[in-house]
Amino acid sequence: MSVDERREQLIAVALELFSRRPPEEVSIDDIAAAAGASRPLVYHYFPGKQALYEESMRRAGQELSTRFEEPMEGPLSERLHRVMGRYLDFVQSHGPGFAALLRGGSVAASAGTSAVIDEVRRSAQDQILAHLAIPAPSVGLRLAVRAWIANAEITSLEWLAERSVPLEELQLHLVQEFVASLTLTAAREPALAAELGSFFADERPDGPTGRLVRDLAGLFAVPGIAEAVTALATGTPDDGSAQATGTAADTSTGTATGTAAE
Amino acid sequence: MSVDERREQLIAVALELFSRRPPEEVSIDDIAAAAGASRPLVYHYFPGKQALYEESMRRAGQELSTRFEEPMEGPLSERLHRVMGRYLDFVQSHGPGFAALLRGGSVAASAGTSAVIDEVRRSAQDQILAHLAIPAPSVGLRLAVRAWIANAEITSLEWLAERSVPLEELQLHLVQEFVASLTLTAAREPALAAELGSFFADERPDGPTGRLVRDLAGLFAVPGIAEAVTALATGTPDDGSAQATGTAADTSTGTATGTAAE
Numbered sequence: 393m394s395v396d397e398r399r400e401q402l403i404a405v406a407l408e409l410f411s412r413r414p415p416e417e418v419s420i421d422d423i424a425a426a427a428g429a430s431r432p433l434v435y436h437y438f439p440g441k442q443a444l445y446e447e448s449m450r451r452a453g454q455e456l457s458t459r460f461e462e463p464m465e466g467p468l469s470e471r472l473h474r475v476m477g478r479y480l481d482f483v484q485s486h487g488p489g490f491a492a493l494l495r496g497g498s499v500a501a502s503a504g505t506s507a508v509i510d511e512v513r514r515s516a517q518d519q520i521l522a523h524l525a526i527p528a529p530s531v532g533l534r535l536a537v538r539a540w541i542a543n544a545e546i547t548s549l550e551w552l553a554e555r556s557v558p559l560e561e562l563q564l565h566l567v568q569e570f571v572a573s574l575t576l577t578a579a580r581e582p583a584l585a586a587e588l589g590s591f592f593a594d595e596r597p598d599g600p601t602g603r604l605v606r607d608l609a610g611l612f613a614v615p616g617i618a619e620a621v622t623a624l625a626t627g628t629p630d631d632g633s634a635q636a637t638g639t640a641a642d643t644s645t646g647t648a649t650g651t652a653a654e
Numbered sequence: 655m656s657v658d659e660r661r662e663q664l665i666a667v668a669l670e671l672f673s674r675r676p677p678e679e680v681s682i683d684d685i686a687a688a689a690g691a692s693r694p695l696v697y698h699y700f701p702g703k704q705a706l707y708e709e710s711m712r713r714a715g716q717e718l719s720t721r722f723e724e725p726m727e728g729p730l731s732e733r734l735h736r737v738m739g740r741y742l743d744f745v746q747s748h749g750p751g752f753a754a755l756l757r758g759g760s761v762a763a764s765a766g767t768s769a770v771i772d773e774v775r776r777s778a779q780d781q782i783l784a785h786l787a788i789p790a791p792s793v794g795l796r797l798a799v800r801a802w803i804a805n806a807e808i809t810s811l812e813w814l815a816e817r818s819v820p821l822e823e824l825q826l827h828l829v830q831e832f833v834a835s836l837t838l839t840a841a842r843e844p845a846l847a848a849e850l851g852s853f854f855a856d857e858r859p860d861g862p863t864g865r866l867v868r869d870l871a872g873l874f875a876v877p878g879i880a881e882a883v884t885a886l887a888t889g890t891p892d893d894g895s896a897q898a899t900g901t902a903a904d905t906s907t908g909t910a911t912g913t914a915a916e
Binding site: 531532539593 | 761765800802809816818827830848850879
């Protein structure tokens with residue numbers, strides 16, 4: 393093996409081990425043994441376990457970012473659905489080792505690993521904003537995208553610990569939560585609201601958005617819900633409730649406060 | 655000062671300093687000076703800066719958890735709105751020093767600080783589930799609550815860095831996002847859907863939920879949106895889109911897949 397080949401092999405072996413176990417449970421001896429190399433040889437290439445761990449993380453981050461790439465074709469929710477399939481596949485195969493790091497309780501956390509995680513999050517946000525193709529995305533939209541990424545991280549980490557629902561459900565729900573978050577943001581931002589029609593028009597009945605719309609329609613068929621929501625939409629605020637939310641009422645930027653539901 | 659008083663004073667002074675600056679910018683000398691004590695005296699009470707930092711964190715976590723407590727009275731969204739007001743007030747006053755820790759890039763992160771953060775998150779989740787008063791909350795509901803807590807954390811940390819919108823807006827939006835998340839979860843969980851009617855019935859027109867409903871009603875008045883959404887609700891899935899989401903269609907647990915919007 394050439395010097396470069398050996399280095400790459402050690403990183404690949406380390407990534408494999410660090411993907412399955414937390415860093416404190418992987419030793420340089422484990423890595424050397426799995427690579428068929430001697431301990432001194434590993435140290436010849438890397439100053440220590442932390443350096444190898446950080447390099448593995450960088451590779452994992454690069455691989456993950458690659459999975460976010462998706463052609464700019466077809467309904468947005470279906471693009472995101474495909475990306476989430478690849479993301480959750482990554483979580484399933486690499487997550488066990490990186491869970492502690494993402495949760496913030498890892499002994500191996502460092503400025504280097506934080507930079508990698510930030511980079512992956514930024515790459516996810518950039519990809520989503522690129523697909524949304526909104527010129528000059530607002531602060532609110534950026535925040536919503538960032539918060540949804542946190543949702544995806546936390547939800548998949550919790551899933552990893554319990555595996556309590558099928559992965560396909562998680563994949564669908566996360567995409568639908570993104571659609572809901574986009575809709576909510578549009579409800580308070582007129583500029584985004586103007587773009588939302590073409591988003592929905594491009595969606596298909598059996599895609600994640602279509603199914604979400606039908607699930608919500610079904611929810612409103614449950615006794616009591618439609619009546620209560622209609623009362624809220626058409627109701628006149630009374631003094632007590634006006635007091636309850638205080639001055640926040642004045643700072644809301646909704647497109648339609650006061651417009652009654654049809 | 656008694657021994658206990660001195661110890662409490664040192665913790666209070668440290669908490670104040672660690673709230674404003676990241677731990678690496680606070681020295682034992684700074685703490686001693688602010689407490690009007692000598693450096694050896696500080697070391698008499700605490701083995702070092704890390705121990706004092708962790709104790710400050712524990713106190714901050716306890717204080718934060720106290721702010722989550724809210725009487726079980728009135729519309730749920732208004733209770734959460736009040737809690738979020740106290741939470742965001744805490745973020746504003748203590749956040750600058752703890753931001754790096756919550757973001758996962760702090761040199762002061764340790765098993766101790768992680769335990770405190772986990773404890774605060776668990777306390778937030780417990781409080782929310784207690785207020786929802788759903789007997790035996792499902793995995794999906796627990797996940798939704800946990801994800802919303804992550805949303806609140808990330809959103810408030812991003813806000814702290816940029817302060818780009820009024821805090822009152824953030825407070826209202828986070829509450830409305832919780833309502834949206836609850837609604838979305840109910841759309842796929844019949845047991846929760848059965849509870850949702852009384853949730854909406856208790857809400858008031860001028861509360862966060864009422865305003866959300868009117869903002870969404872306004873959104874559907876924007877040209878193109880209602881038509882596109884109605885088409886999704888009533889549309890017949892075509893072969894192409896059915897393929898796009900694959901077998902996930904079968905695992906969805908929605909209450910109403912196939913029920914057309916009225």
